[in-house]
Amino acid sequence: MVSAVRILLYRGDGQTGPWAEDFARLLPGVETVSWREGETLPACDYAVLWNPAPSLLPQLSRVKAIFLMGAGADAVLKFGAALPNVPLVRLGDAGMAVQMAEYVAYATLRYFRRFDEYEEQARHGLWAPLPPHAKQDFTVGVMGLGKLGLRVVETIRGFGFPVRGWSRTAKDLPGVDCYAGMASLDEFLSGTRVLVSLLPLTAETNNLLDRRRLATLPKGAYLINVARGAQVAEPDLLTLIRSGHIAGATLDVFRNEPLPAPHPFWEEPRITITPHISALTVREDAVRQIIDKIAAFEADQPVADIVDRQLGY
Structure with missing residues (x-):
């Protein structure tokens, strides 16, 4: 069981509302926060993001883990040393x-x-x-x-x-x-x-x-x-x-x-x-998977799909 946590939700396209609704429905007690360019990020336990703004990255150094909204990690690993040294977790299947x-x-x-x-x-x-x-x-x-x-x-x-x-x-x-x-x-x-x-x-x-x-x-x-x-x-x-x-x-x-x-x-x-539609993230499946992985982090248990930054996935 996950106790109350605060999660940053960020997408480069700004479409985080449905993700916040799913987290609120599936993880009672969760607090989700958003971030915009120029703002100071409040203290958060975890970050769930896709296509992050470069200026956001330094503010993520205190989260316990960064979860990606997809199976690929290249869009984040491209930032290299600017990416905080915290666990980076991609989605497994998620539909x-x-x-x-x-x-x-x-x-x-x-x-x-x-x-x-x-x-x-x-x-x-x-x-x-x-x-x-x-x-x-x-x-x-x-x-x-x-x-x-x-x-x-x-x-x-x-x-x-x-x-x-x-x-x-x-x-x-x-x-x-x-x-x-x-x-x-x-x-x-x-x-x-x-x-x-x-x-x-x-x-x-x-x-x-x-x-x-x-x-x-x-x-x-x-x-x-x-x-x-x-x-x-x-x-x-x-x-x-x-x-x-x-x-x-x-x-x-x-x-x-x-x-x-x-x-x-x-x-x-x-x-x-085709316009990059071969396998779209099923949002509810993704949220359930992230919640399970947060529970594993909170219980100090092994977490699947942690990205090996040397291998690139």
Whole structure:
């Protein structure tokens, strides 16, 4: 049981009202406070935030922990030494895994069943059945085998696709060919027909999918990026799609968001664009998870999902 605590709620877009309502409903006795530029933050036990203002960070040095309103930590870790040296806790699942699995399954099936080609034919009034792809030749490779990645692997396997996974450290998953570490990345890519990126953004994964690595994929491969846009060298991807080596891509994340109007991705019909909606935080699930973690802090018990600042997640 959590005794009365004071929590700072902050979002860069200012939309903290619904979060305050959920905390008040689910954690009786909680006091939530807000902060605006130029104000002095009152003493708080915890901070729950997203896209913090740089001037807020020095005032967070006395909180017991900082909770993020999402699963990624890169938007906060970019502040480096300016980020107070207190535990930084990201969300685990909070309703995002099933959404991610739905998104990746849709994008994979759309390409596998050639629905993208049928959509193009329909725009031109064409009735022309295409030969189906062979599922045994359609290995789906998932990069990133955390909570979201594991749900994606489970879902894709349910459709009967061969699945392989790649992660920083070794994993052993039933029915999945697992690869680990940079030394095995080329081997992993060379046998992957649909590449799904679910990796966190770190110094090691920034521009990880450049021209050389994308070219390691077999001809006709397809990319689904639901991680972070900076992992993909965008000009290289465009070049390989236009050359025909990469068949196309479904992209939910981009180096600059919103994707700028003159960006060439908008004009490439083989690239499907969505506005960073593959897995949205389910607010009530997130609040319940944060409350449970606050209870663990208050009871001096282990807390899940504390960010390792050296690893970047």
